[in-house]
Amino acid sequence: MTQAELADLVSVSRQTIIAVEQGDYAPSVYLALRIARALGGTVEELFTNDPGEKR
Amino acid sequence: MTHKPTLLDRVAERIMDLDSPAYGDERERAVFMESSSFGLTTGLYAGLVGALVASIFGAVLLPVVLLAVTILPSAAATWYAKRRDVHPRKLAENAGARSTMVGIVVFGAVMALTFAAMTYTVLTGAPLVPAPRLDVTPGEGFLGGMAQGAVVGGIIGGLAAIVGGMLSFRRARRHRDDVGLRHP
Numbered sequence: 251m252t253q254a255e256l257a258d259l260v261s262v263s264r265q266t267i268i269a270v271e272q273g274d275y276a277p278s279v280y281l282a283l284r285i286a287r288a289l290g291g292t293v294e295e296l297f298t299n300d301p302g303e304k305r
Numbered sequence: 306m307t308h309k310p311t312l313l314d315r316v317a318e319r320i321m322d323l324d325s326p327a328y329g330d331e332r333e334r335a336v337f338m339e340s341s342s343f344g345l346t347t348g349l350y351a352g353l354v355g356a357l358v359a360s361i362f363g364a365v366l367l368p369v370v371l372l373a374v375t376i377l378p379s380a381a382a383t384w385y386a387k388r389r390d391v392h393p394r395k396l397a398e399n400a401g402a403r404s405t406m407v408g409i410v411v412f413g414a415v416m417a418l419t420f421a422a423m424t425y426t427v428l429t430g431a432p433l434v435p436a437p438r439l440d441v442t443p444g445e446g447f448l449g450g451m452a453q454g455a456v457v458g459g460i461i462g463g464l465a466a467i468v469g470g471m472l473s474f475r476r477a478r479r480h481r482d483d484v485g486l487r488h489p
Contacts, residue, residue, distance in 0.1 A: 262330035275332045 251289070260284040314388060345378050353415045360422035363432025368419050 253271075257264040260281065269275035270285070277285065286293045310318075328334040352375030356368035386393050397405040422433050443453045 263333060266330050266332040269332055275335075278331055281331060 256285070256288055259288040317385060317388075342382075345382060349375050349379060349412075353412065353419075357415050357419045357422070360419045360426070361433045362436040363426050363434075365423050365426060368423060372416065372419065 251259075253267045254264050257267045260267075261284075262281065266275065266277075270277050270281075282293045282297060286296055289296065328337055352371045356371035356375070359371065360368040383393055425433050439448065441448045441452050443449050443456075
């Protein structure tokens with residue numbers, strides 16, 4: 251799945267998906283759940299809380 | 306909002322139109338709000354500097370108007386937040402952020418200097434610094450031509466902005482209809 255396709259599925263812009271992937275933006279609970287559902291995984295699997303990562 | 310909405314609350318909601326798709330998705334909305342805050346702060350300092358400069362050149366009414374116009378957006382923002390049980394000043398005090406203290410000191414100092422310059426003008430009848438004299442008759446000479454052009458250009462520019470904005474809005478609406486994403 252491309253970033254654009256994922257963005258369309260979860261109703262956000264592609265730039266937002268990029269920002270989430272790069273750790274520049276922490277999605278809301280609702281968006282995180284939509285992304286996890288779209289990718290067939292869970293929020294815990296997709297989003298870690300590594301203190302070493304950028305915000 | 307935890308208070309019963311007043312007429313002012315309803316006007317504010319209408320102005321903000323927070324459900325508008327123009328804000329984009331949640332990240333775009335957050336960035337938009339941050340940028341608005343940045344714009345507010347920039348306007349605050351620009352108004353402050355403008356008031357100080359005007360008072361140095363002997364103006365009395367203009368600095369007061371500029372200071373009022375500068376304080377109004379900040380007061381409006383504080384009112385909006387308080388209606389939603391967020392108190393910006395308390396947050397700043399509790400955080401003890403150095404940047405907040407610097408901002409308060411700079412704002413207070415420039416305000417004090419502005420009023421000091423105005424006091425000088427009022428008491429002595431002369432400006433702190435004499436302003437260069439500019440005699441401009443619209444339509445005459447280089448400056449007069451520029452002044453006339455600026456006024457007419459401003460009117461045409463304003464009308465063009467309205468027309469351009471409406472065309473842009475209709476184009477975007479047509480695009481949304483084409484991809485079946487029309488919002489009710």
